[in-house]
Structure formats: structure tokens, C-alpha cells
Amino acid sequence: MKRFWLSILMLASIFCLCLAFAACDNGGNTGSGSDTEQGNTQKPDNGEEKPEHVHSFTDYVYNNDATCTEDGTETATCSCGETDTRTKEGTALGHKFETYTSNNDATCTENGTETAKCIRCDEEDTREQQNSALGHSFEVYAPNGDATCTKNGTETAKCVRCTETDTREVKDSALGHSMQTIDAKDPTCSEKGWSSYQECDRCHEKVGYTEKAALNHDYQQHAAQEPTCTEKGWDAYQECSRCHEKKDYVEKPALNHKFETYTSNNDATCTENGTETAKCIRCDEEDTREQQNSALGHDFANYIPNGDATCTEGGTETAKCTRCAEQDTRVGKALGHDYQKFEAKPATCADAGYEAYEVCQRCNDSTFKGYICALHVQYRLTNGAYTVSDLSSECTDDEIVIPETYTGKPVTSIGDWAFDGCSELTNITIPDSVTSIGGGAFV
Numbered sequence: 001m002k003r004f005w006l007s008i009l010m011l012a013s014i015f016c017l018c019l020a021f022a023a024c025d026n027g028g029n030t031g032s033g034s035d036t037e038q039g040n041t042q043k044p045d046n047g048e049e050k051p052e053h054v055h056s057f058t059d060y061v062y063n064n065d066a067t068c069t070e071d072g073t074e075t076a077t078c079s080c081g082e083t084d085t086r087t088k089e090g091t092a093l094g095h096k097f098e099t100y101t102s103n104n105d106a107t108c109t110e111n112g113t114e115t116a117k118c119i120r121c122d123e124e125d126t127r128e129q130q131n132s133a134l135g136h137s138f139e140v141y142a143p144n145g146d147a148t149c150t151k152n153g154t155e156t157a158k159c160v161r162c163t164e165t166d167t168r169e170v171k172d173s174a175l176g177h178s179m180q181t182i183d184a185k186d187p188t189c190s191e192k193g194w195s196s197y198q199e200c201d202r203c204h205e206k207v208g209y210t211e212k213a214a215l216n217h218d219y220q221q222h223a224a225q226e227p228t229c230t231e232k233g234w235d236a237y238q239e240c241s242r243c244h245e246k247k248d249y250v251e252k253p254a255l256n257h258k259f260e261t262y263t264s265n266n267d268a269t270c271t272e273n274g275t276e277t278a279k280c281i282r283c284d285e286e287d288t289r290e291q292q293n294s295a296l297g298h299d300f301a302n303y304i305p306n307g308d309a310t311c312t313e314g315g316t317e318t319a320k321c322t323r324c325a326e327q328d329t330r331v332g333k334a335l336g337h338d339y340q341k342f343e344a345k346p347a348t349c350a351d352a353g354y355e356a357y358e359v360c361q362r363c364n365d366s367t368f369k370g371y372i373c374a375l376h377v378q379y380r381l382t383n384g385a386y387t388v389s390d391l392s393s394e395c396t397d398d399e400i401v402i403p404e405t406y407t408g409k410p411v412t413s414i415g416d417w418a419f420d421g422c423s424e425l426t427n428i429t430i431p432d433s434v435t436s437i438g439g440g441a442f443v
Contacts, residue, residue, distance in 0.1 A: 057084040066091040068121050097125045106132040108162050138166040147173045149203045178202055187212045189243045217245055227252045229283050259287045268294040270324050300328040311337045311363045338362050349395055350377040351403040371407040385412040391419050398424050404431040414441050 057076035063085070066072030072091040077083050097116035106112030106129065114129040138157035144167070147153025152174050156167040177200040187193030193212035199205070219238040227233030233252035239245070259278035268274030268291065276291040300319040309315025309332060317332045339358035347353030352371040359366045376395035379386040386406045402411060411431065416438035419425060428442070 053080060055080065055082055055084075060086070060088075062088055062091070066093050068093050068095045068118060068123065093120065095123050095125065096120060100127070100129075102129055102132065106134050108134050108136045108159060108164060134161065136164050136166065137161060141166075141168070143170065143173075147175050149175050149177045149200055149205065175202065177205055179207065187214050189215050189217045189240055189245060215242065217247075218242055219247055227254050229255050229257045229280060229285060255282065257285050257287065258282060262289070262291075264291055264294065268296050270296050270298045270321060270326060296323065298326050298328065299323055303330065303332075305332055309333070309335045311335050311360055311365065335362065337365055339365075339367075347372040347375055348401075349375050349397045350400045352407050374406070377402070379406050379411070380415065381409065385410050387411075387413045387415045388418050389415045391422050393421075395422065396424060399427040399429075400425060401429040402431060402434065404433045412436065414438060416440055418442075 055078040057078055060074040060076040063073045063075060066088070070092055071087050071089055073085050074088045075083055075085040095118040098119055100114040100116040103113045103115055103126070110133055112129045112132045113126050114132075115124055115126040117124050136159040139160055141155040141157040144154045144156055147170070152169050152171060154167050155170050156165050158165050179198040180201050182194075182197050182199050184196040185193045192214050195208075195210040195212070197209040198207040199209075217240040220241050222234075222237050222239055224236040225233045232254050235248075235250040235252070237249040238247040239249075240247075257280040259280055262276040262278040265275045265277055265288070272295055274291045274294045275288050276294075277286055277288045279286050298321040300321055303317040303319040306316045306318055306329070312334055314331045314334045316329045318327055318329045320327050337360040339360050341358050342356060344356040345353045352374055354371050355369055357366060357368040359368070376392035376397075377388060377400065378390040378392070380389040386409055388402060388411065391400075402414075404411060410433050412433055413436035414430070414434060417440045418438065419428070419442050420440060430437075
């Protein structure tokens with residue numbers, strides 16, 4: 001057994017030695033993080049091997065480079081100048097939060113928070129701020145209007161920070177009774193009565209109230225009565241003498257009138273229907289109603305002309321209704337023309353003529369066909385007046401009479417050379433209407 005453990009110990013020593021040789025090289029840094037000796041084998045110029053150098057890192061010095069969340073390092077230097085740096089486990093500093101500042105986020109019922117910044121880094125820590133809940137602040141209380149005659153009312157305020165409300169009793173706010181006097185009432189057959197008492201008009205509390213029992217009905221017998229045309233009837237029944245409550249009362253409706261044969265009252269007019277009347281077959285009641293389609297209509301006779309007829313259009317004539325004052329006017333016959341005859345006038349040397357014609361004495365309608373021109377004298381119409389302008393060479397008259405008018409228009413002048421060369425003329429009659437005679441008119 002002792003041999004077995006010695007064998008195991010020797011094998012472990014050989015294994016550790018091998019690891020140490022593998023860790024050293026030509027000046028390389030192992031960074032193994034433990035105290036070690038490292039070596040290498042060098043051949044001298046003459047080909048002989050020099051003794052192998054083994055690094056030895058001891059006395060590690062902390063580099064003071066740990067942060068809040070990461071471990072720092074430590075470094076050792078070999079006698080050959082090679083260095084080895086390794087992590088120094090467990091050297092992380094951790095955050096350090098010192099001064100916490102309130103975040104002012106407390107509510108009435110819940111604590112707020114406070115935050116501090118690490119004195120070494122920018123990390124922040126927020127935690128509950130103990131006992132920072134603000135509590136409700138009820139300031140303005142308003143009455144709820146719920147006081148009664150005997151109980152105090154309440155008033156309610158709303159928290160100035162949240163929607164929470166607080167309701168509390170208002171001391172000495174009970175209203176007290178507001179008593180009114182209620183008059184006495186006598187009982188009836190079916191309803192109770194009472195003596196005069198006091199009653200609060202808010203809560204109806206009664207003081208001095210004494211109830212009187214209902215009297216019950218005092219029924220009296222009534223005989224049956226048959227209905228008429230206008231009044232109802234009934235079967236035999238009982239009726240209370242005090243309140244007139246009826247028992248076993250069965251009403252029979254009125255029969256209503258029955259009108260059968262209607263006779264005309266002969267009161268129709270020309271434009272409105274007359275009436276007709278019937279007598280009820282059960283009673284003396286009469287009913288009068290309009291007699292449909294009984295209006296007589298107007299009776300117009302003896303039409304008299306109104307004197308407004310003309311020769312060509314019929315005038316009107318009017319008649320009065322024989323039954324009323326209504327009048328009717330209608331169109332009559334036209335009068336026709338009343339012509340006066342005018343004889344024909346033959347044209348002369350100097351004056352116009354015309355054929356026979358007629359003129360109505362009422363409307364001046366005329367059958368005149370126009371003038372016949374003078375035989376030899378010629379006229380010129382200027383500005384509504386005639387001028388004698390020439391004399392036909394065919395004229396053989398020795399005397400000419402110039403008319404004052406020609407075809408209805410005045411003759412006012414004699415033109416230049418009008419009668420030039422008329423050697424046969426011995427006499428010319430000129431009317432007063434002529435006011436101008438042209439040059440050479442009678443040469």
C-alpha cells in the first residue's frame with residue numbers, strides 16, 4: 001500500500017516538471033497568472049548546449065486598475081526583464097452610491113423613488129424612498145346637502161393631488177323639524193280622518209296626530225228606471241246616503257232619438273240649400289238638417305239693354321232674379337250701322353271729286369273710296385299742305401277756281417310758273433288759304 005502511494009507521488013512530480021519546461025521559451029511571456037520558472041535551451045557557437053533559462057515570476061505588484069465591475073491586474077518581472085501580467089481575482093471595486101436625491105415621484109398613497117450616481121462611474125441606482133408617500137391633502141370641503149331634520153349632514157373634499165375624496169360629518173348641521181299645522185279631516189265611508197296636528201314638511205314627522213276610523217257605507221235602496229231618448233236608465237241598486245257609492249248598479253244607455261220621415265221646410269234660397277225636419281218616433285224632439293241639393297238657383301227674366309252696344313259689337317243686358325236681388329248681365333246683339341248717304345262729286349279742272357259714299361251716324365264708319373284727282377291742275381304735297389304746281393296743257397277753261405282744301409288738306413301756295421303759257425285763262429279765283437305765290441306764276 002505504501003508503494004502504491006509513492007508511485008503516484010512520483011508520477012505527479014514528473015508531470016509538473018514537464019509543464020514547467022513547456023511554459024518557458026526564448027524570452028516569451030506566459031501570462032499564466034502564477035509564480036513559475038521558465039527556461040530555454042541555447043546552443044553556443046561551438047555547438048555545445050548552454051544551460052536552459054527558466055523565467056521566474058514572483059512578487060506580483062497590483063496595478064490599481066480595477067473598476068467597479070471588473071477585476072484589476074498585477075504584474076511580476078523575471079530576472080531577465082520579461083514581465084507577466086495576470087488578473088487579480090476579487091479586486092473589482094463594486095459601485096459606491098453615496099448621496100441619494102429624491103425623484104419627486106411620490107403619490108398620496110405610494111412611496112416615491114430616490115436616485116444616486118456612483119462616485120467612480122456613471123452608473124445610477126434608484127431605490128424606493130422610504131416613508132415618502134405624501135398622504136392625501138383635503139382642503140376645501142363642500143356640503144353634500146344630506147342633512148335631515150334629526151341627523152347631521154356630511155361634507156366632501158377632493159384631494160388636491162389625486163381624485164380621492166374624503167367625506168366627513170358636519171357637526172350641528174341637523175336641520176331640525178319645520179312643523180306645519182295640518183287641518184282636521186272628518187272620516188268618510190271609505191277613508192280615515194284625523195284631528196288637527198303638526199307635521200314636518202321635510203321628514204313628515206307628526207306631532208299630536210289622532211286617527212279617526214272610516215265610517216263605512218250607509219246603503220239605501222233605489223228603484224229601477226228605464227232609459228229615454230236623452231237620459232240613461234238603470235236596474236234596481238243600492239246607494240250610500242253619505243258618499244253616493246253605488247252597489248249592484250247596472251246602467252242602461254240612453255236610447256237616442258230616432259228620426260225617420262223628414263219634411264221640407266221650404267226655406268231654400270237661390271244659392272243655399274233649405275232645411276227639412278223630422279219628429280222623433282219616441283218623443284216630441286225634432287231634428288232639422290240641411291236638405292241636400294235643394295237650392296233653387298236664380299230665375300232671371302226680362303233682360304233690359306244697358307245701352308253699351310255698338311254698331312259691330314253686342315252690348316250687355318241685365319236682368320234681376322225674381323226671387324232675390326242677384327243680377328245677371330249677358331251680351332246682347334250689335335246695333336248695326338246707321339248710314340247716311342252722300343252724293344258723288346265729279347272732279348273739276350282744279351278740284352278733286354269722289355264717288356257716292358255712306359257714313360255711319362254712330363261710329364263714323366265710311367264707304368268712302370278716296371278722291372278723284374283734279375282734271376288739269378296739278379298739286380304737290382309738302383309738309384302737310386298742297387302747292388299748285390302746274391296746269392295741264394289740255395285745259396281749255398277760261399276760269400279756274402282754286403279750292404281752299406284738296407283731298408282734305410289745305411292749299412297754301414302757288415308754285416313758280418304754275419300757270420305759265422295758259423293764254424285761255426281770263427279769271428282765277430284764289431282762296432284766302434293761299435299765302436304764297438311763286439315767281440312767274442301767271443306769265
